[in-house]
Amino acid sequence: MPASTSLDTTQAARWFHALSDETRLEIVERLLGGERCVCELTDLMDAAQSRLSFHLKTLKDADIVTDRREGRWVYYTLNRATLDEIETLLGSLKRTERTAARSITCCG
Numbered sequence: 001m002p003a004s005t006s007l008d009t010t011q012a013a014r015w016f017h018a019l020s021d022e023t024r025l026e027i028v029e030r031l032l033g034g035e036r037c038v039c040e041l042t043d044l045m046d047a048a049q050s051r052l053s054f055h056l057k058t059l060k061d062a063d064i065v066t067d068r069r070e071g072r073w074v075y076y077t078l079n080r081a082t083l084d085e086i087e088t089l090l091g092s093l094k095r096t097e098r099t100a101a102r103s104i105t106c107c108g
Helices: 007-020 022-031 038-045 048-060 080-101
Strands: 065-070 075-078
Touching: 007 048, 007 080, 022 048, 022 065, 022 075, 038 048, 038 065, 038 075, 048 065, 075 080
Parallel strands: none
Antiparallel strands: 065 075
16 A cells, blocks of 8 residues: 555454454464465364354455365465565555654644
């Protein structure tokens, strides 16, 4: 997101909502190492598949993870393009905050 582009608050809210849960952050952390089958995530996180499916759907709806089906198994991976967009958004907010702080005069 270039600095001149306005913030897409709807998309940003979707991303931050998806990342605001400890379980979903743990899923993201587990996927940093690469693609994982839902059964692997279930074992690694010692969680019921139905619980993980709910959280994976939230991450998928936010486009943070993608999935692919192979037979009866579903494999999840991080969407690196979305993570890059989130990183760009955060960098843009940081730059905007610094610029705004310099130009604001209080009660002047």
